[in-house]
Amino acid sequence: MVCMLDYIYEEQVTLEKILKEFNYNFEELKDITHCLILATGSSYNASLAAKFYMESTAGIYIDIQEPFNFLHYGMVDPKFDLVIAVSQSGKSTSTIYAIEKIAKSQKIKTIALTSNSESPITKVVNATFNLNMGIEKVGFVTKGYSATVLNLMLLSLTIAFQSKRINELNMENYLTDFREVIGNIDKVIDKTEEFFDNKKDALINDQRFIAIGYGPNWGTAKEAETKFTETIRKPSQGFELEAYMHGPYLEANKMHSLFFIETDGEVLSRSEALRTYMINHVKTCYVITTKASHEKDVLGLDVKIDEKVSPLLLVIPFQYLAYQVASLQGIDLEKRIFDDFDQVLQSKI
Structure with a gap:
């Protein structure tokens, strides 16, 4: 199957x-x-x-x-x-x-x-x-x-x-x-697999996931929210960078794990500043970046890419992590739940 x-x-x-x-x-x-x-x-x-x-x-x-x-x-x-x-x-x-x-x-x-x-x-x-x-x-x-x-x-x-x-x-x-x-998608999957192997003990215990992106990767952050919610089934949200700084940050505590989605765009410094501030107020600040990196909690994809097309690569880690963390938690994603939902709510023909 x-x-x-x-x-x-x-x-x-x-x-x-x-x-x-x-x-x-x-x-x-x-x-x-x-x-x-x-x-x-x-x-x-x-x-x-x-x-x-x-x-x-x-x-x-x-x-x-x-x-x-x-x-x-x-x-x-x-x-x-x-x-x-x-x-x-x-x-x-x-x-x-x-x-x-x-x-x-x-x-x-x-x-x-x-x-x-x-x-x-x-x-x-x-x-x-x-x-x-x-x-x-x-x-x-x-x-x-x-x-x-x-x-x-x-x-x-x-x-x-x-x-x-x-x-x-x-x-x-x-x-x-x-x-x-x-042509870099398989490379991104390989790097994400390595990142997951190093972080799986922490990821399985994370209780609140928040993805923060900017520019085209606001969409990536929202898809991270969707995937984590559907699969890991723990509270998850995706925010545009500046929107997070206008209220949602007040919820932050040591149960939160933040994923910063970073490209070499004009507002990168703004994301880095927020990350530097938040790291002392949450459990973990993960970073998924197009740059090369071997830093702790950073998934560096090491790809030279135009920010406009970066969502094609930057969504891959969230898809992979969603599946693997859910599996580690013992969630059988092949088993349908709320099987009568579409029929009762008529959300699909």
């Missing part, structure tokens, strides 16, 4: 396949300026992680909304000329109903991003982009998350290309960058 860890090990090959087979000649994405993304859960986190890349590459404005709240309380900005509904399964009722409502009432291009081209969501949109990563049969999304981040980034490249913001030479340079990043 396939488990969550199997899918983590498949991520490099899967993303290489997506990159190789992606169709950049989708003319309907020409002249897009404002895009609304509807997504929830890991799909929302992935959209948040891809947002900075999408805006800076395609020169478009991105708004990300939770579909249930948008369906009942939201309004469609007349500036939107594209709506992307993200649902890996294609069965999320809130996302389906929200995009269906927009498609019926507005003259806006609608696209579904899903792993199942025959799923219900594909029936209510103008076009479908398949995530091209197969059907992930484990409920704790891993390679599906990474595939969503990559596909959203590639969609923005398509928008840029179709709108003549970039040419074929620029496109090839972007793709080369992606190949180099994706």
Whole structure:
């Protein structure tokens, strides 16, 4: 039986396949300026992680909304000329109903991003982009998350290309960058395995997990929250760096373990300053960084990478740690719990 860890090990090959087979000649994405993304859960986190890349590459404005709240309380900005509904399964009722409502009432291009081209969501949109990563049969999304981040980034490249913001030479340079990043995934897994082996006795006793990220890795922090909550099943949260400093830090105590997600961006010093302060007030301050490091409690990935695409690598350690810590605690992730939840709450078709 396939488990969550199997899918983590498949991520490099899967993303290489997506990159190789992606169709950049989708003319309907020409002249897009404002895009609304509807997504929830890991799909929302992935959209948040891809947002900075999408805006800076395609020169478009991105708004990300939770579909249930948008369906009942939201309004469609007349500036939107594209709506992307993200649902890996294609069965999320809130996302389906929200995009269906927009498609019926507005003259806006609608696209579904899903792993199942025959799923219900594909029936209510103008076009479908398949995530091209197969059907992930484990409920704790891993390679599906990474595939969503990559596909959203590639969609923005398509928008840029179709709108003549970039040419074929620029496109090839972007793709080369992606190949180099994706080629480091297995290396990141190996380094995370080593880190886990050294820290597992501490990690299994941690009682409160908080991930703190900035820029595109705000999405990574939110996905860390999602993965740890789903698997380890202990209180877990993900915060944007400055947001943590405006109230949540007041909760800190010696039961808390903080994960700082750090890239060589313009606000790195701000993260380092917060970490230096908090280290005396919490149990542990772990760091996951793109830099090389052999310091205590630091997972140094030693990769040269543009901050914009760093979420493709920096989420991997959280996925791996979530699985391994849960397993150490004796949690059987292959055993379904709340088995009737989707049926009773009608959260999926």
